[in-house]
Amino acid sequence: MQTARRIQALPPYLFAEIDKKIAKAKARGVDIISLGMGDPDRPTPSHIVESLQLSAKDPRTHRYPVYEGMLPFREAVAGWYRKTRGVELDAVSQIVALIGSKEGIAHISLCYVDPGDINLVPDPGYPAYSTGTMFAGGTSYKMPLLESNGFLPDLSAIPHDIARQAKLMFLNYPNNPTGAVAPREFFEDVIAFAREYDIIVCHDAAYSEVAFDGFRPLSFLEIEGAKDVGIEFHSLSKTYNMTGWRLGWAAGNRGVIEALARVKSNIDSGVFSAVQYAGIKALTGPQDSIAQMQTLYAQRRDVVVEGLQHLGWELEKPQATIYVWAPVPPGYSSTQFATLLLEEAGVVVTPGIGYGEYGEGYFRISLCVEQDRIEAAIRRLEEAGIRYSK
Ligand SMILES: *Cc1c(COP(=O)(O)O)cnc(C)c1O
DSSP states (O other): OOOOHHHHTSOOOTTHHHHHHHHHHHHTTOOOEEOOOOSOOSOOOHHHHHHHHHHHTSGGGGSOOOTTOOHHHHHHHHHHHHHHHOOOOOTTTSEEEESSHHHHHHHHHHHHOOTTOEEEEEESOOTHHHHHHHHTTOEEEEEEOOGGGTTOOOGGGSOHHHHHHEEEEEEESSOTTTOOOOOHHHHHHHHHHHHHHTOEEEEEOTTTTOBOTTOOOOOGGGSTTHHHHEEEEEESTTTTTOGGGOOEEEEEOHHHHHHHHHHHHTTOOOOOHHHHHHHHHHHHSOOHHHHHHHHHHHHHHHHHHHHHHHTTOOOOOOSBSSEEEEEOOTTOOHHHHHHHHHHHHOEEOEEGGGGOGGGTTEEEEEOOSOHHHHHHHHHHHHHTTOOOOO
């Protein structure tokens, strides 16, 4: 049986070649240092795990959950926005629980995109924005994130006829993969643009708590008018080392939240209630794990950036996220350079092309391994004579 066209249209898995080479190197007994995966390596704080253990014993959590998320969870999210960002949200009508934010990101296009419609999608970017668009029959218009513009999309470069046809605009700050952050003025411009062209803004804030040196990333919902034009996706994954738990939310515009909840109620049946109770514990319990997480990644970031600087790279330290985004030396494609690092140093990084055509020329290092392994990776680059030279 032929698969459907939408499956055939999925972008090729760009890491397949490198994955094969990794498997071969491992089989040869090479000690691979993997700086590829953006998945926190430290465990979930124990008070959250203990909360799950207790809730899982309660048979009331064993039945179908409330589809849109139990009210106490949505109230905890509202309380979190009030406390951390001064944002007021109605728990009932402006918040929906998600099975991780990726689930909502992948489904939101089903709410607004008809075949032939356009979404505005950042490139490089998290792949779910464009695959979700494609599954709904829509087309992604790529907004290039260029270093010369601080890895922010240039709204004035979007043609009027494209903007007029566009339904959704996806944004993600702090940004995966570039590590960039967005200033208030940018979000203000986005809101004005969304009003002018009647576009729904979908801001992915997965890394809003993963920030360093006292820097506090903005929530999109903090900006005046944001709730008129859009929603914010968020998740416990990166904030509390909970990627495996699958718990997130969307918050903001009533109509958009209602539409997303309606689509979801026809696809899934919500998040395990015991996981939602643990999520309440995470959001309302002690928050000292966040400062520890920030310090840990900041130290690792310093080792990566200072190590690369020592090897000839001109780089600034990212203010947020678990990534360092660096240019590949001239003469290499991002895939060629990632292959070189693997074969000459046993170090795995992600080639920028995997995040879109404008990711070409860069590679991404993830900070999700212990500092001594990062130090070893930098040493191996030096020993292999891998440097950045113009
Ligand atoms: C990790 C990540 C998420 C979070 O995904 P979950 O489904 O909530 O685990 C969302 N967006 C981006 C860009 C990410 O890197």
